[in-house]
Amino acid sequence: MDTGQTNVHRQNGVALWRQIADRIRASIANGDYDATGKVPPEFTLAAQFGVNRHTVRSALAALAQEGIVRSVQGRGTLIERKERLNFPITRRTRFSEGIGDQAREKEGLLLHSAREPASVDLSTRLRIPEGAQVIRLETLRKADRRPVSRSTTWFPADRFGGIEEAYSKSGSITVAFRMLGLSDYLRVSTEVTATHADGADLADLQLSPGAIILVARALNTDTEGVPIQYAVSRFPADMVQFTIEN
Amino acid sequence: MDTGQTNVHRQNGVALWRQIADRIRASIANGDYDATGKVPPEFTLAAQFGVNRHTVRSALAALAQEGIVRSVQGRGTLIERKERLNFPITRRTRFSEGIGDQAREKEGLLLHSAREPASVDLSTRLRIPEGAQVIRLETLRKADRRPVSRSTTWFPADRFGGIEEAYSKSGSITVAFRMLGLSDYLRVSTEVTATHADGADLADLQLSPGAIILVARALNTDTEGVPIQYAVSRFPADMVQFTIEN
DNA sequence: TATGGTTGTCTATATCAATAGACATTTAGG
DNA sequence: CCTAAATGTCTATTGATATAGACAACCATA
Incomplete structure (x- = not known):
């Protein structure tokens, strides 16, 4: 254009x-x-x-x-290679379904997990008391063997104990939730920014320096509207675009 | 975080x-x-x-x-200066209302306008015959005297003849539509990508080289669902974030 | 198989980017 | 009013960036 x-x-x-x-x-x-x-x-x-x-x-x-x-x-x-994956952002956004058949092979890797007290910012978003325990997962998602996102995601620990293993086994948040008895959830807000890739991004997403990444900060709730997950995901900007359908 | x-x-x-x-x-x-x-x-x-x-x-x-x-x-x-404007993207997204009271002074400048035949891509999006006349507006939007977006936007010429003047006078797409008898419209889709600023961006948005810009490609329709506007807007990534509320 | 179009390699030179160290200048505060 | 903590300025040196030109090597195809 x-x-x-x-x-x-x-x-x-x-x-x-x-x-x-x-x-x-x-x-x-x-x-x-x-x-x-x-x-x-x-x-x-x-x-x-x-x-x-x-x-x-x-x-x-x-x-x-x-x-x-x-x-x-x-x-x-x-x-040799030419691609730009499309990620629809809707009320029912799910990573793996979002990719759909844009990639044959989808993978979710658990890089690291930890339990920690919620920061002020996080406790506000998840509507839990400041300092309450949360589970943090560091995950890497791939499509057709190429990394497409690097996420840090938090869950209230009291409600989602064991989600580390559930994710590690399934490689999918949706499935992990289901294993813990939550059959459905909704995306209520997504903030999108862009920035230069930092050192961790370069390594994890296999980018070259100077690359741009799209940053999505997302809040998911259960069907009652109770916050269940806050996630910060980083995508290579030249491989990905977001689509918001209203 | x-x-x-x-x-x-x-x-x-x-x-x-x-x-x-x-x-x-x-x-x-x-x-x-x-x-x-x-x-x-x-x-x-x-x-x-x-x-x-x-x-x-x-x-x-x-x-x-x-x-x-x-x-x-x-x-x-x-x-000296510290800012990041927030742009909500909703079904009722409007630029000037989106900024709300984040800026005191809002401005919309018409840089250039032209009539031209629709490209294949554009005709598909606006659902008009290929080659049909469209009006293209090049606009620059400012908040508190600082440029916050550079847009190229297309309208079907048969329906919106005179929108050049209407926008030029009002500095607002919403008002320009109203002047042409369209009281309401809806945002149906927004695609968000990020890229490095090119020369035109650097000049128009007063950026320094190497800067990142967020690119939003948006389609608006009237209340009947008929496409009325397609726009490609470019925002400085360090000044702006998008928020999608579902 | 000859030729035009294309990438690969080499040498040389000028300018920019980054480091290093020393010291001057200005401001805020005891 | 002196001192500590900042920023401002200068000189010198090294390696990366960019230009320039010439020619070799390779591929497709006429």
Whole structure:
């Protein structure tokens, strides 16, 4: 829709090759090169961005490192991977159902769990007394073997004791809830922001530095409206989009 | 909530001073330094990020350039501006009402308007024949004199002829619709993504390079469910968050 | 098999980014 | 009014970033 015919900016703390890598990555995700399945020749890109060919090569090398493109001498630079998962945010938002058939293989990994007293902020959101025990789960979700989200999620400990194991076994919050006798729940609010990926994101989500992540802070309640879960999830912005249907 | 005690990354195409500037900007928006109204001393920050003091100074200079902090010799580095507007996304989302009393002064500027044939994508979304005339408005919205969004928005030309003037005079889509006889409308879907700001964003939204923008693609219909407007809006991610209430 | 288009590699040079250390200047507070 | 705690300024050095040009290696195809 928007052609983005803007040129690249110098001396701003972001190296030219990285700016160009980001632009090319976005163009690939946007489907701009679908006709050929290839990125335009280095020479062409260099002219387009107004930089030296070597600078473009640095950008393509970075994308190759990410596994997004693969350069073949004599042929060109082929697009290896191209994806943007869509996450609907509705009153009945569930991670695994949300992906639907956009991915064949879905996985939920429990990285870490802990019990701790609720902070002021958290106790307000979950409507529990300040300092009350909560269970915190650190989880990583994958679709087709690629990490798509890194979540920190809290549950009131008195009501959901044992959810660590339930999640660990099932890899699904929905199923874990069901194992603990909660058959249904609702998403009441979601806050969405965006930020640069930090070190933990880079490692867990297998991103390259400078990457952008979408941050969703979500509150779920049971059907009575009692808060049962607060979650902060981080998604790679170039792989994911949110859709809100009203 | 998340302390972000992660260290900064080298040789990744993003200069250390910019990474640090981004982190400090986020911390300010997050209210981490509210107790003192000042950023920690350069010496402390340098130790915290594991870099030289001069590198921190470059970061602070960039933030000073943006008008976010102001350094005073002998006193410290004072926080000048701190904000994150909240935009609720609901079935009745309206820009100016959404801001509510988060800003005293609200403004909508018409930068440019044009008539053009609808693209395939657009005609599908607005449910009009491909190539049918649409009116495109390029608008800039401000709150308290600071730009908070840059939108491109399309309307079916046959139904909303004259909306250019109506918007130009009122500075509000809601009011412009009303002037054309449409008293109510609904938000049916919103897609949210995030990306790096491009050149146009930097200029229009007065951002510094490397900044992140939230992109919302929205479809509005009248009360009968007939599409009336499709809009792509771009918000500075460090100034704005979206909230979805279900 | 010859050719044009493309990526791969090499050398050289200029500028920016980051570190290091020393010292000056300003402010707030005892 | 002195001192501690800040920020401001200067010089020097190293490595990363970007440009420039030339040529080699490879692939598809006419």
